[in-house]
Every structure is written in C-alpha cells, then in structure tokens.
Amino acid sequence: MSKQVIVNALISAVTFLVLAGWLLGISMQAEPGGVQLVFAEPSHLHWLWGGMAAVFFGQLFLPNLFGKLRSGVSANKPSFKLPSMDRKGGNLIACFVLAGAIIWPFMVSRGSVDLATLTLIYVMLGLGLNVVVGLAGLLDLGYVGFYAVGAYSYALLAAEGWGFWTCLPIAGAMAALFGFLLGFPVLRLRGDYLAIVTLGFGEIIRLLLNNLTELTGGPNGISGIAKPTLFGLEFNRKLKDGGFDTFHNFFDISYNSQYKVIFLYLMALLLVVLTIIVINRLLRMPIGRAWEALREDEIACRSLGLSPTVVKLSAFTIGAAFAGFAGSFFAARQGFISPESFTFIESAIILAIVVLGGMGSQIGVILAAIMMTVLPELAREFNEYRMLMFGLMMVFMMIWRPQGLLPMSRPHMQLKQEA
Amino acid sequence: MLEFKNVSTHYGQIQALHDVNMSVSKGEIVSLIGANGAGKTTLLMTLCGDPKASSGEVLFEGKNITRESTHQIMRGDIAIVPEGRRIFSRLTVEENLHMGGFFATKEQVEERIEEVYQLFPRLKERISQRAGTMSGGEQQMLAIGRALMSNPRLLLLDEPSLGLAPIIIQQIFDIIESLRERGMTIFLVEQNANQALRLADRGYVLENGRIVLEDSGDNLLVNEEVRKAYLGA
Numbered sequence: 001m002s003k004q005v006i007v008n009a010l011i012s013a014v015t016f017l018v019l020a021g022w023l024l025g026i027s028m029q030a031e032p033g034g035v036q037l038v039f040a041e042p043s044h045l046h047w048l049w050g051g052m053a054a055v056f057f058g059q060l061f062l063p064n065l066f067g068k069l070r071s072g073v074s075a076n077k078p079s080f081k082l083p084s085m086d087r088k089g090g091n092l093i094a095c096f097v098l099a100g101a102i103i104w105p106f107m108v109s110r111g112s113v114d115l116a117t118l119t120l121i122y123v124m125l126g127l128g129l130n131v132v133v134g135l136a137g138l139l140d141l142g143y144v145g146f147y148a149v150g151a152y153s154y155a156l157l158a159a160e161g162w163g164f165w166t167c168l169p170i171a172g173a174m175a176a177l178f179g180f181l182l183g184f185p186v187l188r189l190r191g192d193y194l195a196i197v198t199l200g201f202g203e204i205i206r207l208l209l210n211n212l213t214e215l216t217g218g219p220n221g222i223s224g225i226a227k228p229t230l231f232g233l234e235f236n237r238k239l240k241d242g243g244f245d246t247f248h249n250f251f252d253i254s255y256n257s258q259y260k261v262i263f264l265y266l267m268a269l270l271l272v273v274l275t276i277i278v279i280n281r282l283l284r285m286p287i288g289r290a291w292e293a294l295r296e297d298e299i300a301c302r303s304l305g306l307s308p309t310v311v312k313l314s315a316f317t318i319g320a321a322f323a324g325f326a327g328s329f330f331a332a333r334q335g336f337i338s339p340e341s342f343t344f345i346e347s348a349i350i351l352a353i354v355v356l357g358g359m360g361s362q363i364g365v366i367l368a369a370i371m372m373t374v375l376p377e378l379a380r381e382f383n384e385y386r387m388l389m390f391g392l393m394m395v396f397m398m399i400w401r402p403q404g405l406l407p408m409s410r411p412h413m414q415l416k417q418e419a
Numbered sequence: 420m421l422e423f424k425n426v427s428t429h430y431g432q433i434q435a436l437h438d439v440n441m442s443v444s445k446g447e448i449v450s451l452i453g454a455n456g457a458g459k460t461t462l463l464m465t466l467c468g469d470p471k472a473s474s475g476e477v478l479f480e481g482k483n484i485t486r487e488s489t490h491q492i493m494r495g496d497i498a499i500v501p502e503g504r505r506i507f508s509r510l511t512v513e514e515n516l517h518m519g520g521f522f523a524t525k526e527q528v529e530e531r532i533e534e535v536y537q538l539f540p541r542l543k544e545r546i547s548q549r550a551g552t553m554s555g556g557e558q559q560m561l562a563i564g565r566a567l568m569s570n571p572r573l574l575l576l577d578e579p580s581l582g583l584a585p586i587i588i589q590q591i592f593d594i595i596e597s598l599r600e601r602g603m604t605i606f607l608v609e610q611n612a613n614q615a616l617r618l619a620d621r622g623y624v625l626e627n628g629r630i631v632l633e634d635s636g637d638n639l640l641v642n643e644e645v646r647k648a649y650l651g652a
Contacts, residue, residue, distance in 0.1 A: 286521055
C-alpha cells in the first residue's frame with residue numbers, strides 16, 4: 001500500500017469531519033441568555049466517528065480493488081499518458097494552508113497572534129515590493145515612503161470620522177499617486193542611480209512628515225487612530241470609534257480583548273490573500289509579462305513598440321499602492337503612528353525579504369517574511385547580537401543560495417515516463 | 420515604401436551618417452553591407468528613432484517619422500530583429516512570442532502564433548522552454564518569429580547571421596527568402612556580404628557613414644571594388 005493512498009485517506013477523513021462536524025457534532029440549545037452551542041449527544045458523536053472510520057478505510061482499500069479490476073481489463077490496451085502540470089495539487093495545498101491560517105489564531109496565545117499580524121503586514125509589503133524589484137527589476141530603496149503615505153492617509157482621514165473600509169482604497173490610491181509622481185522624474189535612471197534617488201525620496205517623505213507639524217503632528221505622530229470595525233461593530237470595551245454597537249454587546253458575550261487581536265489578524269489575512277490574488281492575476285496578464293520582459297532586455301522591449309517609461313511607471317505605481325494598503329492597515333492596528341516607524345531600516349528589511357525569498361517568487365517572499373519577523377522574536381535573548389546574526393545570515397545566503405529561498409519558477413508540462 | 424532623404428546622424432559631436440539617401444520599395448529585399456563601424460546599425464537605429472536624425476527626413480509610406488518616438492514607430496507596421504537577437508532569455512518561447520504581439524488582440528495573437536509555428540516548426544517543439552536555453556539558431560528563429568507577431572509590412576533584420584554556423588545561416592536566409600514570397604518587404608543589414616547580396620534585389624554599400632555604391636544585388640556581387648573589399652576575392 002503506497003504512502004499516497006494513506007495520505008489521501010487521511011485527508012478524506014479529515015474533510016469528512018470538517019463537513020459533517022457542523023451537522024452532527026454540534027447542537028444549538030435555547031437558553032435564557034440566548035442560543036448556546038454545545039457538543040451533541042454521545043450517540044450523534046458515535047455516528048460521526050463511525051462515518052470518519054468508514055471514509056478512511058474506504059479510501060484506503062477501494063482504490064486498490066478498483067485498481068486491480070481496471071488493470072485486469074486494460075492490460076492489453078495501449079495506454080495514453082497525458083502531460084500533466086508538475087504543480088498539481090498546489091491549489092489543494094494552498095486551501096489547506098489557508099484553512100490552517102484561519103483556525104490557528106483561536107488556539108494560540110495573544111502574543112503569537114499579534115506577531116502573526118505583523119508578519120502578514122510584512123508579507124503584503126514584500127509582495128508589493130516584489131512587483132517593483134523582483135519582476136520589473138527596479139531597485140527601490142525608498143519603498144517605506146509609500147508605506148508611510150498609506151498610514152498617514154488613513155490616520156488623517158480616520159480623524160475626520162471616515163471608516164476603515166472606505167479609507168483603505170483611498171490610502172492605496174494616495175500611495176499610488178505618490179508612486180506615480182515620484183516615478184516620473186526617477187524612472188529615466190537605471191540601476192545604482194535609481195536606488196540612490198529612491199532612497200532619497202523615501203527620506204524626503206519621512207522628513208516631510210516630521211516637519212509638517214500642523215498636519216501630521218511632527219515627531220509626536222498621530223495617536224488614537226480608530227480601529228477597524230466589523231460592519232460597524234467595534235471591538236472595544238466601550239463604544240468610541242463611531243460604530244453602532246460593540247461586538248461583545250451585540251453577540252451578548254463577555255468582553256475579551258483577544259477578539260480584537262484575532263479580528264485584526266483575520267483582516268490582515270484577508271488583505272494578504274487579496275494581494276496574492278490580484279498580483280497573480282496581473283502576472284498572467286500581458287502587463288506582468290511586460291514587466292519581466294523589461295527586466296530581461298529593455299532594448300528588445302523598445303523594439304517591440306513598448307514604452308519602457310509606461311511599463312516601469314505601472315510597476316512602480318502598483319507596487320506603491322500595495323504599500324499604501326499595508327500602511328493603512330498598520331496605522332489601524334497600531335492606533336499610533338509617527339515618522340519613527342518609517343525609517344530607512346524598514347525599507348532595508350522589506351528589500352531583504354524580497355531578496356531572501358527569491359526575486360519574483362511569491363511563495364519565497366511569504367516564507368522570507370515569516371522568517372524575517374519570527375526569527376528576531378525567537379532570538380530575543382541575544383538582543384544586541386541580533387543584527388549581527390541577521391547580517392551573518394544574509395552573507396551565508398549570498399554564498400550558498402544567491403537565487404533566494406524559493407526562486408521563481410514557471411509551471412512546465414512534462415510527459416510522463418513509462419514505468 | 421521607406422525613404423531616407425539626406426539623413427545625417429550624430430552621436431554627440433561625432434557624425435555617424437553623412438547625407439544618406441536610400442529607399443526600399445514594397446515587396447523588395449534590400450541589403451545594406453559595409454565594414455565594421457561604417458554606420459549600418461546607426462542607419463537602422465535612426466530609422467527606429469534612437470538616435471534621431473540630426474538633419475534630413477525618414478519617410479515611411481510617405482509619412483515623416485523622423486521626429487516620432489521609438490515606441491510610436493515600432494508600434495506601427497515596422498518590426499525589427501535586433502542585432503544579437505535580444506530575446507527574453509528567462510521567458511519561455513511562447514511568452515516571447517506573446518510579447519511580440521503585445522498590442523494585438525487575443526484572436527490575432529492566436530492566429531499569428533500558428534503562422535509562426537508553421538514557419539518555424541522547431542519553435543513549436545520548444546514552446547514552453549526558456550528561450551535562453553536554446554541554441555543560437557533557434558534563438559534567431561525566435562527573434563524573427565517575435566518580430567513577425569506584430570504583423571509588420573516592413574521587416575528590418577540587423578545581422579541575422581551573427582555568430583551562427585554556416586548551415587544555420589543558410590536556413591535563416593532560406594526563411595527570409597520565403598518571407599519575401601509572402602509579400603513581406605525586407606531591409607537586411609549584413610556583414611556577410613556574399614549571402615546578403617545573393618538574396619537581395621538591390622544593395623547599398625555603406626562606408627564611413629556615406630552610401631558609396633548602389634546597384635542590384637547581382638551587379639554588386641560581381642563589382643570589382645565590392646569583391647575586393649567585402650568578398651575577399
């Protein structure tokens with residue numbers, strides 16, 4: 001019996017549990033305080049376990065039986081082997097990872113969820129910068145500037161009483177606008193020169209925020225930024241951010257600060273998933289191919305009638321928009337922002353995430369973002385040696401795996417070999 | 420179809436082309452030969468608008484394109500197979516071809532990609548291979564195929580025989596010949612004077628940025644001066 005069959009059977013059994021568990025495993029009871037969810041009676045649970053066992057063993061043995069029957073029938077026929085994508089099952093794995101990521105915060109401590117939310121912000125930033133650096137090949141050292149624009153856009157609009165979900169696209173658009181305006185003069189430069197100028201622009205944005213005291217509060221920053229709400233339900237103990245009710249009051253449960261943390265985490269997860277979907281979509285469109293082609297050979301692009309400025313500008317603008325989304329979420333989560341949060345080191349970390357993950361590879365960037373935020377937390381005891389370790393790690397990476405953790409690969413078809 | 424009128428081009432202070440006059444008519448293969456540094460590539464690049472002509476006019480189908488920007492010119496009915504092929508080496512063959520048809524509709528791309536595969540069956544075999552991993556001849560085929568994807572009426576070829584084995588060069592020139600039979604106008608810039616002139620209806624000889632000779636391909640092949648300077652006879 002092959003390992004694959006066992007794994008298959010296990011997956012089927014778990015899927016059965018997830019699907020049937022809602023129907024058989026849980027029952028609702030009306031009580032004075034409202035409807036309560038409790039575990040179902042043992043007899044129902046027995047059915048559930050029985051069903052799971054049936055599915056598991058069924059999946060384990062049936063393929064074997066059928067396989068024998070079928071091989072008996074088709075032994076003399078010529079068999080056609082179709083080429084298959086070698087990334088088969090990638091979607092299934094993605095679904096399981098996503099399901100795991102949704103369930104996970106309900107089982108761990110508040111600190112871990114908080115860290116995970118931060119990680120997701122970096123994932124979003126990494127994916128955005130990946131478009132600019134990894135795909136279009138424009139080395140951007142001032143990415144944090146757009147992150148700051150997004151954060152301040154939300155903070156200022158929220159102070160005027162705007163909600164998070166209306167502000168999110170506005171913040172993205174503001175950052176995109178800045179990317180567009182900065183991109184115009186900058187994008188005629190190349191390579192090192194481009195890097196230096198973008199670095200300068202990142203610093204200019206930070207200095208502006210520091211000195212526009214009337215608007216941004218200068219070095220004091222902006223505090224008391226409204227937290228996002230769930231369709232107008234707040235996660236605070238008392239109503240204060242302009243929602244119509246609080247979450248715990250509406251659902252009639254006791255207040256728990258953990259809800260807010262989990263809600264923020266799930267929201268970050270949603271934003272990251274949207275980011276991945278949008279960028280994946282862009283990559284399959286001609287514009288995505290044009291980014292890569294431009295990175296490969298600018299002269300050839302021009303010979304095909306593409307305007308390099310337009311293509312570069314689109315990459316720069318779209319990358320900046322994602323930084324804007326991440327920034328506005330960051331502001332909403334922290335509740336307080338100041339120019340301190342948007343120093344050059346942030347740009348460096350985001351760039352390190354992209355390089356570490358493998359330029360252009362989305363899964364690589366996600367892995368690298370997790371590494372870059374979780375590892376420093378784990379190494380907290382080493383405190384002042386942390387940056388040293390970080391540097392060492394980068395050096396070793398460049399020696400042993402210069403293409404990054406998971407370099408970008410293209411799906412390719414392969415003809416099956418006859419056994 | 421294409422006409423150069425007294426075109427001069429400068430790189431900064433240095434003048435690379437001196438009052439060049441030449442023309443290509445519809446359905447012709449015209450070859451431009453000359454030694455290294457004579458200005459062959461400069462002439463092609465001037466046509467493409469980078470660098471721009473400092474004086475004179477470039478006319479394409481009667482329209483003055485001297486001052487248009489490169490991407491405007493290349494988006495029209497002109498396509499170029501650049502010197503040294505310049506395919507996108509990390510993109511697959513199919514993606515390279517799609518880049519060639521960037522401004523065409525989806526249906527047009529499907530249709531033209533089939534035509535390219537008919538012309539170059541070798542490319543179809545390598546449809547999802549990364550272009551950089553193919554041999555030089557295959558890459559040259561891809562570069563030509565990519566240029567054909569925009570359905571041009573004038574095809575510019577800059578040294579298609581560069582760095583290829585003689586037998587592959589023969590194949591490439593056969594393909595150019597077959598393109599002519601389909602009614603394509605071709606402007607060929609070559610060092611390989613022998614092959615280029617044999618194929619061409621007319622030829623120009625460029626020396627130090629000046630056109631010094633103009634004649635039919637066959638006449639140039641037997642011309643004493645040309646034979647001495649370029650054919651090694």
